[in-house]
Amino acid sequence: MALEDLTDPNAVLRSLDEFRALGQKQFLRKYGFGSSRGWMLIDTDGNEYDAKAIIGAAHGYQYPALGPLPQSGFYGGQPTARKLRELGFKVNEPAARRNPAWTRDELILALDLYMRHRPLFPDDKHPEVIELSTFLNRLAAITSTSPGGSFRNANGVAMKLQNFRRFDPSQRGKGLSRGSRSEAEVWAVFADDPERLRSAATAIRTAVPTLEHDPRNFPEGGVAEAEEGRILTRLHQVRERDYRLVERRKMMALRANGALHCEACRFNFSAKYGERGHGFIECHHAKPVSNLQPGEKTKLDDLILLCANCHRMIHSRRPWLSLEELRKIIILD
Ligand SMILES: [Zn+2]
Ligand SMILES: [Zn+2]
Structure with missing residues (x-):
């Protein structure tokens, strides 16, 4: 078809x-x-x-x-x-118009290209710039950022690389002076963490073919986009909603403790809500988003049990919290 x-x-x-x-x-x-x-x-x-x-x-x-x-x-x-x-x-063809602002996913991929070539700055004829331009159009198609004719063309990608130069201490005073706040944010998160950048970029690239068959919008359900962008946020959500795995994880906890407790605040749904709360709890996929490997199976150990409130708090804004970080901010009464 x-x-x-x-x-x-x-x-x-x-x-x-x-x-x-x-x-x-x-x-x-x-x-x-x-x-x-x-x-x-x-x-x-x-x-x-x-x-x-x-x-x-x-x-x-x-x-x-x-x-x-x-x-x-x-x-x-x-x-x-x-x-x-x-x-x-x-x-x-669409009338010429401003292209939408670059998303995190896109900036991560561009920064990855920038870092791999620094101190050289490939221009719009460079095969990798052309490849990234094509890939960004594919990515836009799945996240319904329906692009116009000039969307992320090779010239736009090459310009974006120049935008990063202004943050780069080794490039003092060079590059374009204007740019967006998200560029600064992505630079701040990833420039000094090449490993995280590399694995986020790789994971985004590997996830795209799978998500091309999944037309839903994302992120969903009160979840803030992760620092690694929309694609990996989506992958995280898909993982923790794997019904069969979630059930197995709950069975494991029931067998061990006889009850389901939130692993952050100890909330117990059946203690609070009686019969209706029995067996109810959410699962959070605790693996850092930049380490997600598309295609890799979720392990039971990667899932932690959380009440709905705690799960929401973890995802409520960037950066998402680890279980430890969440535990630390919980005010005990
Ligand atoms: Zn909780
Ligand atoms: Zn989660």
């Missing part, structure tokens, strides 16, 4: 009909697409349709047994536009 399989212009016409009948908002909701922010199919009357969602729906019309393509199933932007043009439709 792929973008390439779509070959029937009539299937596209049928999704245009449906788009008109439902209206943009309903149509996007029905097929689970966000707005394509600028990549628009233009019909002969000059009406605009979100190009990516049209393709997704058209696939379902051409292959009813397979159904529509999901948003995460293919790339928007250029590939989508190319396909529609091939089928004889007109697609407008």
Whole structure:
């Protein structure tokens, strides 16, 4: 099931009909697409349709047994536009506009590239700069930062490397003077910790292919983005919501202690809530986020039991707390 399989212009016409009948908002909701922010199919009357969602729906019309393509199933932007043009439709590129600010994930990957080449600063012709540009577009696609035509192009990536120079003591007075606060933050967290930087960058890169099949937004549920960015925050959440593992971890504690206690504050749900609280507790994945290895199995030992309050406090802002740090701030009454 792929973008390439779509070959029937009539299937596209049928999704245009449906788009008109439902209206943009309903149509996007029905097929689970966000707005394509600028990549628009233009019909002969000059009406605009979100190009990516049209393709997704058209696939379902051409292959009813397979159904529509999901948003995460293919790339928007250029590939989508190319396909529609091939089928004889007109697609407008997004008007030039400011690209969204760089996210932590992106800055971590850029800083990693910077550190590996320092004191040289690869320009927009360098293969690694070009590779990172491509990768950032892929990353944006899964986190629905739906990009425009110039999004994180090689030139933008090369400029970002220059932005880091202003923090670099070995580059005093060089590089660009303007820049964002997140650049300073990412520099402060990672510049002196090459190992953490390397493993965060590697983990982000390895996690992306898995998350490309997971279209949900993240982070979810009152969780602040980790210092390592959105991708690894998501991976952390996926790990600690592994239902079977969580159940095994709870069984282990029940067998050992006869009860489930929060490992930070000792709260016991069944002591407080009786029958309703029986067997209730949350699991927190205690492995540092930058050490997460995509594909690696979660170990029971990596999970700690926490009451909902303590778990929320750990994740409530950056940096997340370790169990020890949380224990230290708990005020005992
Ligand atoms: Zn607690
Ligand atoms: Zn957690």
